[in-house]
Amino acid sequence: MPAITLPDGSVRRFDAPVAGTTVAEAIGPGLARAALAMKLDGRLVDLATVIDRDASVVFVTRRDPDALALIRHDAAHVLAEAVQALYPGTQVTIGPAIENGFYYDFARNEPFTPEDFPAIEAKMREIVAANAPFARQVWDRDAAIDFFEERGERFKAELIRDLPAHETITLYTQGAWIDLCRGPHMRTTGDVGSAFKLMKVAGAYWRGDHRNPMLSRIYGTAWRDQKELDAYLTMLDEAERRDHRRIGKDMGLFHLQEEAPGSVFWHPKGWRLYRAAEAYLRRRLDAAGYQEVRTPQLVDRALWEASGHWEKFREHMFIARVEDEDRVLALKPMNCPCHVQIFRQGVRSYRELPLRMAEFGSCHRYEPSGALHGIMRVRAFTQDDAHIFCTEAQIAPETVRFVELLASVYRDFGFAEFRVKFSDRPAVRAGDDATWDRAEAALREACATAGVEYDLNPGEGAFYGPKLEFVLRDAIGRDWQCGTLQVDFVLPERLDAEFVAEDGARRRPVMLHRAILGSFERFLGIVIEQYAGRFPLWLAPVQAVVATIVSDADAYAEEVAAALRAAGLAVTVDTGREKINAKIRDHSLAHVPVILVVGRREAEARTVALRRLGGEAQEVLPLAEALARLAAEATPPDLRETAMAAA
RNA sequence: GCCGACGUAGCUCAGUGGUAGAGCAACUGAUUCGUAAUCAGUAGGUCGUCAGUUCAAUCCUGACCGUCGGCACCA
Numbered sequence: 014m015p016a017i018t019l020p021d022g023s024v025r026r027f028d029a030p031v032a033g034t035t036v037a038e039a040i041g042p043g044l045a046r047a048a049l050a051m052k053l054d055g056r057l058v059d060l061a062t063v064i065d066r067d068a069s070v071v072f073v074t075r076r077d078p079d080a081l082a083l084i085r086h087d088a089a090h091v092l093a094e095a096v097q098a099l100y101p102g103t104q105v106t107i108g109p110a111i112e113n114g115f116y117y118d119f120a121r122n123e124p125f126t127p128e129d130f131p132a133i134e135a136k137m138r139e140i141v142a143a144n145a146p147f148a149r150q151v152w153d154r155d156a157a158i159d160f161f162e163e164r165g166e167r168f169k170a171e172l173i174r175d176l177p178a179h180e181t182i183t184l185y186t187q188g189a190w191i192d193l194c195r196g197p198h199m200r201t202t203g204d205v206g207s208a209f210k211l212m213k214v215a216g217a218y219w220r221g222d223h224r225n226p227m228l229s230r231i232y233g234t235a236w237r238d239q240k241e242l243d244a245y246l247t248m249l250d251e252a253e254r255r256d257h258r259r260i261g262k263d264m265g266l267f268h269l270q271e272e273a274p275g276s277v278f279w280h281p282k283g284w285r286l287y288r289a290a291e292a293y294l295r296r297r298l299d300a301a302g303y304q305e306v307r308t309p310q311l312v313d314r315a316l317w318e319a320s321g322h323w324e325k326f327r328e329h330m331f332i333a334r335v336e337d338e339d340r341v342l343a344l345k346p347m348n349c350p351c352h353v354q355i356f357r358q359g360v361r362s363y364r365e366l367p368l369r370m371a372e373f374g375s376c377h378r379y380e381p382s383g384a385l386h387g388i389m390r391v392r393a394f395t396q397d398d399a400h401i402f403c404t405e406a407q408i409a410p411e412t413v414r415f416v417e418l419l420a421s422v423y424r425d426f427g428f429a430e431f432r433v434k435f436s437d438r439p440a441v442r443a444g445d446d447a448t449w450d451r452a453e454a455a456l457r458e459a460c461a462t463a464g465v466e467y468d469l470n471p472g473e474g475a476f477y478g479p480k481l482e483f484v485l486r487d488a489i490g491r492d493w494q495c496g497t498l499q500v501d502f503v504l505p506e507r508l509d510a511e512f513v514a515e516d517g518a519r520r521r522p523v524m525l526h527r528a529i530l531g532s533f534e535r536f537l538g539i540v541i542e543q544y545a546g547r548f549p550l551w552l553a554p555v556q557a558v559v560a561t562i563v564s565d566a567d568a569y570a571e572e573v574a575a576a577l578r579a580a581g582l583a584v585t586v587d588t589g590r591e592k593i594n595a596k597i598r599d600h601s602l603a604h605v606p607v608i609l610v611v612g613r614r615e616a617e618a619r620t621v622a623l624r625r626l627g628g629e630a631q632e633v634l635p636l637a638e639a640l641a642r643l644a645a646e647a648t649p650p651d652l653r654e655t656a657m658a659a660a
Numbered sequence: 661g662c663c664g665a666c667g668u669a670g671c672u673c674a675g676u677g678g679u680a681g682a683g684c685a686a687c688u689g690a691u692u693c694g695u696a697a698u699c700a701g702u703a704g705g706u707c708g709u710c711a712g713u714u715c716a717a718u719c720c721u722g723a724c725c726g727u728c729g730g731c732a733c734c735a
Contacts, residue, residue, distance in 0.1 A: 116730095124664060215730030216663025223732045227663050230730070258728095262671075271708075271726050326735055347735055381661050381733060382726090390734085475735060499735095526735090563692050590691075591698080598696035612694060624695065631695065 018069040030065035033058075037072055047074040049199040050083055059149055059197045075237050085110030087147070087198055087205045088235040089117045094190040095136035096231070105192060106168040106219065106228060113245060114234035118217055120168055124229040130211045133231070137209070144203035145188030149196055152182045157193065168219065169193050208242040209235035251489055257541040258387040264546055264604060266554065267388060275385045275392030277534055282554035285583060287533060289552050290540070291373060293649045294397055294422065294530070301418050303371040303399055308351030310375065311342040320350040320507055321443055325476060331377045348374035349526060352400045353508040356522075361512035366522060367403035367411050373533070374398045387538060394532040401525040402510065405455055411525055412459035412498060419496050419529045423485055425650040427543055431485040433465050436473035443477050444503040452500045453479045477503040487543045495536060499526040546604045547626060550647045553583070553606045557643065560587040560596040562612035569616035573609060573636060580644040601626060607643060
């Protein structure tokens with residue numbers, strides 16, 4: 014006699030076990046038509062699932078956000094059926110719903126190409142139009158293995174063999190096609206709808222392991238309706254428009270070339286952006302009680318052996334040898350061991366802790382060729398690195414301070430939102446379990462004190478300690494992992510760092526490895542995409558251009574520019590013989606935030622006509638006023654309060 | 661590193677087994693024109709590199725380098 018509680022709190026009683034479909038019909042024909050699946054005591058299941066005990070039920074309709082995952086999962090199945098219909102002999106493996114869509118991995122000698130898409134998509138639409146019901150079947154494990162083996166589906170057979178013994182083996186049919194699947198599915202293939210599109214092909218290792226064979230993966234996107242699909246495709250166009258590689262080239266910020274793969278050639282304009290960011294951060298760190306240092310690029314392998322990096326990361330280090338000396342040096346891939354060397358000079362007292370040692374550390378890592386990506390993933394980069402040497406008791410307060418600093422830095426760069434991931438011990442790690450217990454507990458406690466909410470990211474910690482990862486969200490909704498805070502009890506031990514405690518005993522400090530931007534190269538890539546090249550004034554590489562209307566105004570234009578330069582602004586002058594329309598267009602396309610137009614009128618009245626990027630309005634105002642206003646506006650955010658107070 | 665695609669002028673791209681074109685940018689000249697393209701002309705490429713096939717290769721084949729999309733990696 015199941016009693017079914019609905020979301021509005023009402024209860025429906027049935028005399029016998031009842032299918033969700035029947036419950037929906039009992040509530041009303043509208044719901045019966047709209048329901049795609051249901052949540053049974055919070056778990057998403059097929060609508061046809063028979064309910065034989067008291068339960069709460071929420072029906073999932075197309076309007077429900079949960080419908081997306083169902084649509085995408087079902088679309089993956091439809092894709093698999095279409096592919097097997099068109100390319101006999103192709104083996105199916107797995108095909109989950111993912112963010113924004115789905116994929117399916119196939120085993121086939123010849124990989125798919127985008128040219129195959131039109132045929133596959135057409136077949137998929139046929140399958141959707143056929144509106145075949147999804148039907149769940151429970152199978153005996155051995156029978157299922159035999160079934161797939163006989164069909165030559167050895168990947169599926171392997172999946173079943175590796176399922177835990179207690180797991181129920183379920184297969185789903187959709188018309189004549191059948192597949193191993195945990196479910197749930199919607200009612201029919203027709204529920205997938207038409208708002209889907211195949212996007213790209215890619216290789217992917219079987220079960221994500223690089224020692225396994227490579228499968229051919231097809232990615233697709235799927236949405237509840239055409240409007241959502243269009244919005245997603247528009248977002249992709251927008252991302253392409255903002256691509257830092259394109260903007261970097263167009264605006265002349267930097268370039269990369271074959272002779273230095275993974276290293277950035279910063280051009281004058283890009284370097285101005287870089288320096289603005291660096292100067293800003295240096296001020297913030299100074300104010301936050303960090304001491305900046307600079308450590309060697311080339312360091313003997315002995316130090317990397319002592320730190321444990323040699324063993325784990327040797328293949329990813331650039332090695333340097335000299336002919337006359339029989340020693341191996343490595344270009345530093347990170348700064349921490351060097352910072353410990355500074356800490357170890359002389360005897361440290363507990364009075365010096367927490368000691369915050371910062372470095373804009375230039376590092377080199379031999380990243381796999383396939384990992385390189387513009388200036389976002391490079392082999393030569395500069396971390397905004399720092400190590401906080403402290404006691405265990407200081408972990409929590411230092412975490413609080415750090416999170417505050419990080420949040421305010423992100424805000425100043427235009428990122429209002431970020432979230433935190435907590436990565437705990439990985440399978441391969443240094444340090445014993447007791448140490449890890451302490452480190453993780455300390456970090457958890459620190460989060461509680463700082464009021465930081467986080468998602469757990471199991472097994473993803475550094476080899477020496479657990480870490481927090483700070484993920485910011487950009488203007489078009491993409492996530493970027495930038496900041497990090499890592500608790501390390503291991504490295505101080507390995508490199509023998511110690512301090513004299515209050516009781517006169519020698520103790521090990523804890524090291525907090527932390528970064529806010531991560532690396533300048535990557536962060537500036539993100540900033541470029543965040544603003545699509547239209548930087549706020551304080552970051553803009555060219556902050557203003559003075560453009561003349563007639564050559565009679567040339568001398569005055571130079572004078573205006575000189576005055577702005579004296580006020581610290583980056584200004585260029587355009588006295589070219591183009592018409593003002595062309596000049597406005599050129600500088601607007603170059604994303605110069607401010608255009609000061611001067612003609613005879615302005616030269617005589619000693620005014621400027623000020624025009625903002627993107628705006629159509631212009632404002633004529635006295636030179637002195639424009640100067641004061643732009644200087645104030647170009648002040649970096651951390652100096653703004655004091656600048657206002659002084660004015 | 662693995663799978664796939666790609667590499668032609670500064671940029672975006674077209675093209676062919678008989679040693680290459682467009683638009684924009686650049687340069688030159690004319691135009692002095694008040695808020696997103698003035699006109700005309702000129703110049704610019706060992707078609708990623710190295711081999712091979714061929715009478716002949718930018719085009720076909722192979723290797724390598726790099727880039728792009730994923731996968732794997734990310735101290």
